[in-house]
Amino acid sequence: MGLTKTENFTDQQNELATIAKAIGHPARVAILQHLLRVDACICGDLVAEIPLAQPTISRHLQELKAVGIIKGSISGTSVNYCIDATRWREVQNQLNGLFDTYVSDQDCNC
Amino acid sequence: MGLTKTENFTDQQNELATIAKAIGHPARVAILQHLLRVDACICGDLVAEIPLAQPTISRHLQELKAVGIIKGSISGTSVNYCIDATRWREVQNQLNGLFDTYVSDQDCNC
DNA sequence: ATTATTTATCGTAATATTGCAATATACTAA
DNA sequence: TTAGTATATTGCAATATTACGATAAATAAT
Numbered sequence: 001m002g003l004t005k006t007e008n009f010t011d012q013q014n015e016l017a018t019i020a021k022a023i024g025h026p027a028r029v030a031i032l033q034h035l036l037r038v039d040a041c042i043c044g045d046l047v048a049e050i051p052l053a054q055p056t057i058s059r060h061l062q063e064l065k066a067v068g069i070i071k072g073s074i075s076g077t078s079v080n081y082c083i084d085a086t087r088w089r090e091v092q093n094q095l096n097g098l099f100d101t102y103v104s105d106q107d108c109n110c
Numbered sequence: 111m112g113l114t115k116t117e118n119f120t121d122q123q124n125e126l127a128t129i130a131k132a133i134g135h136p137a138r139v140a141i142l143q144h145l146l147r148v149d150a151c152i153c154g155d156l157v158a159e160i161p162l163a164q165p166t167i168s169r170h171l172q173e174l175k176a177v178g179i180i181k182g183s184i185s186g187t188s189v190n191y192c193i194d195a196t197r198w199r200e201v202q203n204q205l206n207g208l209f210d211t212y213v214s215d216q217d218c219n220c
Numbered sequence: 221a222t223t224a225t226t227t228a229t230c231g232t233a234a235t236a237t238t239g240c241a242a243t244a245t246a247c248t249a250a
Numbered sequence: 251t252t253a254g255t256a257t258a259t260t261g262c263a264a265t266a267t268t269a270c271g272a273t274a275a276a277t278a279a280t
Binding site: 004005006008009014016017018019020021022023024025026027029030033036037050052083085088096099102 | 205
Binding site: 001002003004005043044047054055058059061062074076077078079 | 224225226227228229230236237238239240
């Protein structure tokens with residue numbers, strides 16, 4: 001069917017999944033890493049950095065924007081993209097919320 | 111095309127994406143949360159907990175197992191699943207490796 | 221006005237994912 | 251051996267994702 005049954009899960013579970021899914025593509029990881037590395041707003045030189053066609057990169061950018069971890073602002077004919085600081089930390093906390101649930105003494109002997 | 115061009119990216123980028131993708135489904139988040147909550151090996155009562163058909167849950171379990179964050183051991187006619195402690199921390203570190211790259215003073219005014 | 225530049229959107233093709241019913245497999249119990 | 255129980259696999263059908271060429275839209279430069 002290809003259709004995820006989101007109604008069966010909690011908002012938190014769906015949100016966590018949506019976030020993870022957004023990061024779940026190497027091109028989007030590469031985009032995030034580039035935005036982090038240049039530590040500034042960056043225009044569309046992502047197309048030069050990442051070996052994918054311009055429309056494809058544009059799509060990946062939209063997907064990252066959809067979950068709020070990056071934002072873009074128009075500057076003349078180009079667009080400046082950057083990490084959304086607040087959302088970035090929020091997302092990190094939400095992921096760590098899942099990972100920190102694990103306590104070491106619950107190691108089983110499977 | 112539907113085919114991710116993994117050859118264009120580094121191993122690290124691909125691995126990070128693969129991990130995130132595995133977590134990127136609410137059913138798999140629910141499975142992980144359940145495994146964490148019961149803080150022990152758990153037999154396949156996941157089917158009772160999560161409102162999806164048994165084959166569907168089995169598939170999600172295989173996907174989580176494929177990235178190594180859970181492991182299963184046969185115990186008679188049932189299977190015990192649990193978090194793989196080492197891999198769990200490894201994955202958390204890898205994700206935090208990405209998120210910690212962000213330093214607050216790089217806030218741009220987009 | 222025309223042209224160039226940059227980014228987004230549309231249309232399309234190919235592959236992937238999700239989900240379930242049916243079935244297979246593998247062990248347990250009688 | 252036969253029946254029961256638990257999990258995995260197979261075989262679909264439907265939807266989603268990925269990617270790219272073509273094109274649109276919007277500004278900048280001449």
